[in-house]
Amino acid sequence: MRVEEAGSWGSALDSVVVYAQGALCRRLARGSVPPDGRVRVTGLPRSLDPGSLRARVLGAPGVRVVEARVEVGAEPRDAGAPDALRREVERLSDAYAAAQGRRDRQLDLIREVAALHPVPPPRRRDDPHRRTPVDAWLELADFVERRLTDLHARLAELDEALRLVGHDLAVATDRLARASTDVPSAHVGTTVSAVLTLVGATGDAETELELEYGVPGAVWVPAYRLGHRRGDDSGRLVLRASVAQRTGEDWTGVRVALSTADLRRRTGLPRLRSVRIGRRQPTPAPSGWREPPAGLAGLFTGYDAPGPRPAAVAVPRGAGAVPPAVAADFAPPAPPSPPASYGGPPPLPAAPGGAPGAAAAPFGGPVPGLAERARSRPGGAPRTAGRAFAAPAAKAPPAPGRAAPPPPSPPVPPSAPAVGPPQPSGAELDYAALVLCGPDEQGERRGRLFPDSPFDPVAAEHRRRAESVAALPLPGHAVRPRESAGSFDHRFDAVARADIPSDGTWHTVTVGEIPVGLRTEYLCVPSVEPTVYATLVLSNATDQALLAGPVEVTVDDDFLLTAALPTLAPGGVRRVGLGPAEGVRVTRRTNLYESTAGLRNNITVLDHRVHVELANRLAGPVTVEVREPVPVTSDPDVRIEERADWTVPEDGAGSDRHAPGTRVWRVTLPAGGTTALDGGYEIRIPAGKTLVGGNRRS
Incomplete structure (x- = not known):
């Protein structure tokens, strides 16, 4: 099925769960399912992890998703695309280069004028001494001084113009770097879609789909705001979060949840093997995996009968002769040699360590792929055997100044086959990532399933830019959630929807209000310092932990200071210092x-x-x-x-x-x-x- 044949549905981002590094996004799409059940959901970011895509149907019993895959399309961007910042940076870059060129030319002119000096004519041996024309020297000095004064004044103007253009260029570059990555950054825009196959849909009723996928490039750290009234034994602690994301899509009006868990941590259950006492039993093969059938190579006999397919080789202009290894594939076929019973020539000697019938290459090494073609072709003889790769009659002596080639190494004996049932790797058991290799593959890959690992440089660049937010400097007193959470994971759900652009800078999101017990105590150690310090004793009576982070303390609606709040477990009690108490x-x-x-x-x-x-x-x-x-x-x-x-x-658990x-x-x-x-x-x-x-x- 072509992508154009699938029904195209738009989608909207509904909620995001931000983990310690990375995020899990949830999109909603609605539309009518076409008769063939193929639906294409658009609007996905370029940096998503294709292996994390999950889809399900909401509110439609009997309708389910049987297939989901990610497809990437490319199309030229429209002329009216929002790239004003990029065009401004390019314009200012050209203006800066032009201003730099004018300044350099002015400096060259100043150096030329400054190098002017009087040169007396050459004097012969018999010529008498001449008197120096002082007036000409002084006139030349006055001319150089006046000219340098004008040139330096012009140079000052050019320096000021260059400084202003450089400032504008730096501002525009910074704005472009801080701009949202939701806007395409090239003249060719890429679209990421999820192609789904649904079964069980009847009629033209609308169906709602939920798509869930993971993206890198999102981090968060907790922050707090503590309000306190003098004389009260309780306080108002507002949990906030500083979130930065560069996932390639703006989070506009989404429900945000924060988690301290590691999104990349494997959550698969371990495979426990039974231990039996008695006679040894063979290890059972993994469920769902089958050993390749015998005689698989015979399926391609008819495909290999006409011979190898010629491949188009692009020879660069001026590159000279075609390499022998490439020319061998295009050599005309030699006439078939008569069988040995008819007195024909003996077969070609076997190359060291190669298959019978594969001749040694005349340039010191076997031709890549020749042995495989010889084994796959009936008769075992390569197509170019006989003239292009004929063995020399006698060994030529080595050229002067060159060492004789080493003797060929003895053939390596084949390794013994493994005893017991086959043990497939974890990649071979990932059935969704297996790809059937075609007849053009070499060796034992033909007609078998192997993991597909294509390299997409564009996607790799998007992921690299997205993961750069992990190197952002943290706000003051901020602590990574994985460092403060310890061995437990916590989740915090924001009470309202929020907007977080994909610009890679910190944005504050209000999560909710947490009731805490609060009392003011004064602490002093006069043997060390004769100063009394004010402290707030916080007690967490909720069932949710408070992670370490900065807390802005206000007393009677007046801002006091920003302190560091330590991790406060459920039921824990900790102190927060407020500084010296002068009273x-x-x-x-x-x-x-x-x-x-x-x-x-x-x-x-x-x-x-x-x-x-x-x-x-x-x-x-x-x-x-x-x-x-x-x-x-x-x-x-x-x-x-x-x-x-x-x-x-007393040293308690939370004291x-x-x-x-x-x-x-x-x-x-x-x-x-x-x-x-x-x-x-x-x-x-x-x-x-x-x-x-x-x-x-x-």
């Missing part, structure tokens, strides 16, 4: 007292006392967490005794990770309130393990 002050003082204890004063006691003061200058109450480090020892003889009301923090020896005070201060915290610890070191003359304070 809360902290002061820390320490004292160290050294003494001895024990029966013979053989224990050194280091008494550390810590005094922390907090002051709240904000208009509302605050909760401050003060962290204080306590030494940790692994020596059982060294003891550390704590004297304070601080507590040991902060604390260093060993961390102690915590949690204090609630009213507006304008102050408090003091006292604590300390003693370090008891035996005299035999003290460092004499060392720094005991550290």
Whole structure:
């Protein structure tokens, strides 16, 4: 069936699922099925993966799709195609080249004028000395100066014109690079269609089809916007996504879903083989695969009887004589030699490692394809045997300065046939990609099924341009979804349709609102830095994970800052830092007292006392967490005794990770309130393990 005979249906993009890299598009098409059941759906992008095409019928029981394939057509573009940007870039490129040429010519003229200098006439030996005409020298210098002044003024104008044209060219080139790839980029436009075969359709009723296909060239990263009111224990977290795509088609008014899964990951179920104890049994052949029948080569005996078909060989002009390997195929056939019983000439010697009847080539190697023609032709003799490839009567001595050719290698014995049932590869079991090889194929490929892997340079270029979006620089604090999702995959569905052009730049899409628990806490480590930091403690009470990404924090409708939100699992609790809090002050003082204890004063006691003061200058109450480090020892003889009301923090699944020896005070201060915290610890070191003359304070 020709493509023109199929009913042509238009299609519209309905939804897109963007994965970590790549996207899965869903198109809808509607129309009446022709009597032959062949339908051609147009509008598919050039970068689609042909192996990912899926089609099904919606809302029509009994109608199903039995065949689906991708076909690519080419046709010249109309004169009114939207390529104004491309024409503008070409015009500016020509203008820039012309301006560059004018500037170069002006520079050459300046160099010529600057090279002017007086040259005295040659003086003979007997001639007296002449006086130099100073006035002529000065007039020449004045002329050169005036001329260079005018030329440099003109050069400045040309430089300015070249700079302006270069700026316009750079802007136009950038606009063309950022333009949507949905517009064809060549004078010949390509159309991609899906040719479907439907069965079960009756009457002229309209049938709706759904097409699903995968495309490369789409990436996304999560982003958030967090709204918070002072004094509230909840917040409004809006999930947004930065999406960039260069798939070759604009996503206009589509439903967008975001997934952290890998689209290229294989999802086939593993094949589990049974393990049996007892007598060994032969491995069963794969289901649906059959071994090629015996005697397959005999099917082409009649096809090979007339001889090989002449092929058109294009000889370049001026290339000289035709190569011998090519001329051999066009040599006139030699008269058939009489059989050996009639006293005819002996058969030609066999080439080393070749089939009987294939003569050695006179230029040091066998002719490609000659042995295959000899085996396929009745009698086993090539068509050009006898005159074009006659064996020489005697070996000619090697030319002076050339080494003698090495002796021919002995023939390689054929390998033993494999024992057991055949083991087809995975490519041979992909029945949709198998192609029947015709009689013109050489060797054992004739009449057999082999995987078809044609190379389409245009499609490869489209895929290469589409996959370039994976190298886009990420926005600030952004993290790839595969890195933050971990071992689990999540999907987020946008609440409204969106427009995402195919320009390869980041576009923000609002996904939805997620309720989160929120409270403000203040944190300080006065032993490291006497500064109090404000933090937001987020708790995820939903059944959906929040991936790592940038979050814009607003407090009372005022933008505060953009922070990095860590990955928040369902039920998890994490902190988000908001920066220093100038309204809360902290002061820390320490004292160290050294003494001895024990029966013979053989224990050194280091008494550390810590005094922390907090002051709240904000208009509302605050909760401050003060962290204080306590030494940790692994020596059982060294003891550390704590004297304070601080507590040991708990490291939960979603809480902060604390260093060993961390102690915590949690204090609630009213507006304008102050408090003091006292604590300390003693370090008891035996005299035999003290460092004499060392720094005991550290």
